[in-house]
Amino acid sequence: GAVVSQHPSWVICKSGTSVKIECRSLDFQATTMFWYRQFPKQSLMLMATSNEGSKATYEQGVEKDKFLINHASLTLSTLTVTSAHPEDSSFYICSARTPGTGGNTGELFFGEGSRLTVL
Amino acid sequence: GNSVTQMEGPVTLSEEAFLTINCTYTATGYPSLFWYVQYPGEGLQLLLKATKADDKGSNKGFEATYRKETTSFHLEKGSVQVSDSAVYFCALNTNAGKSTFGDGTTLTVKP
Numbered sequence: 001g002a003v004v005s006q007h008p009s010w011v012i013c014k015s016g017t018s019v020k021i022e023c024r025s026l027d028f029q030a031t032t033m034f035w036y037r038q039f040p041k042q043s044l045m046l047m048a049t050s051n052e053g054s055k056a057t058y059e060q061g062v063e064k065d066k067f068l069i070n071h072a073s074l075t076l077s078t079l080t081v082t083s084a085h086p087e088d089s090s091f092y093i094c095s096a097r098t099p100g101t102g103g104n105t106g107e108l109f110f111g112e113g114s115r116l117t118v119l
Numbered sequence: 120g121n122s123v124t125q126m127e128g129p130v131t132l133s134e135e136a137f138l139t140i141n142c143t144y145t146a147t148g149y150p151s152l153f154w155y156v157q158y159p160g161e162g163l164q165l166l167l168k169a170t171k172a173d174d175k176g177s178n179k180g181f182e183a184t185y186r187k188e189t190t191s192f193h194l195e196k197g198s199v200q201v202s203d204s205a206v207y208f209c210a211l212n213t214n215a216g217k218s219t220f221g222d223g224t225t226l227t228v229k230p
Contacts, residue, residue: 034217044208109165
């Protein structure tokens with residue numbers, strides 16, 4: 001199946017610094033990518049929908065100035081956690097949707113996840 | 120809005136036991152239904168899916184049937200293995216493109 005890759009898979013940073021996480025679709029073009037946050041032993045919380053060439057659509061309660069999303073190309077979306085604090089420590093997962101055909105929306109593939117620890 | 124309700128975990132079974140994880144949904148329109156599996160420290164992998172009523176998705180011995188009349192998509196496996204230990208998520212997707220996930224059910228299979 002299609003491959004979605006995230007980088008880095010884990011990162012430790014100091015409080016107050018910014019961290020960038022990349023999400024790439026390796027073998028297909030994705031006009032839409034999604035960013036999720038997952039707390040320990042909990043489900044995925046959709047943070048935002050990343051649209052290539054336009055602004056991201058954020059879910060209610062997600063600070064857009066805190067979590068900057070850029071979808072600069074059809075194969076790359078980035079999530080930047082700005083001025084990170086310990087409460088931002090979490091597992092961040094991206095997904096990308098393959099192009100749909102015949103009225104179908106395409107299939108969703110997930111990255112491996114990126115674990116952020118803010119000290 | 121759309122929602123997915125999964126059987127609460129954790130679920131602990133012995134190897135070769137029968138597995139059922141219940142999933143019911145609420146959605147407008149005609150959603151596609153999915154089961155994803157997440158192994159420790161990893162992202163989600165698609166396990167199986169069904170795109171219309173009465174479809175049965177199957178993979179690696181797991182099965183789930185799209186039941187429109189009961190709005191359910193229960194996951195079953197006849198004989199679990201230790202390697203099936205993971206977190207399982209039921210999800211739905213509508214034509215709008217966004218996916219809605221259940222809370223996940225942790226399965227532990229003991230030898």
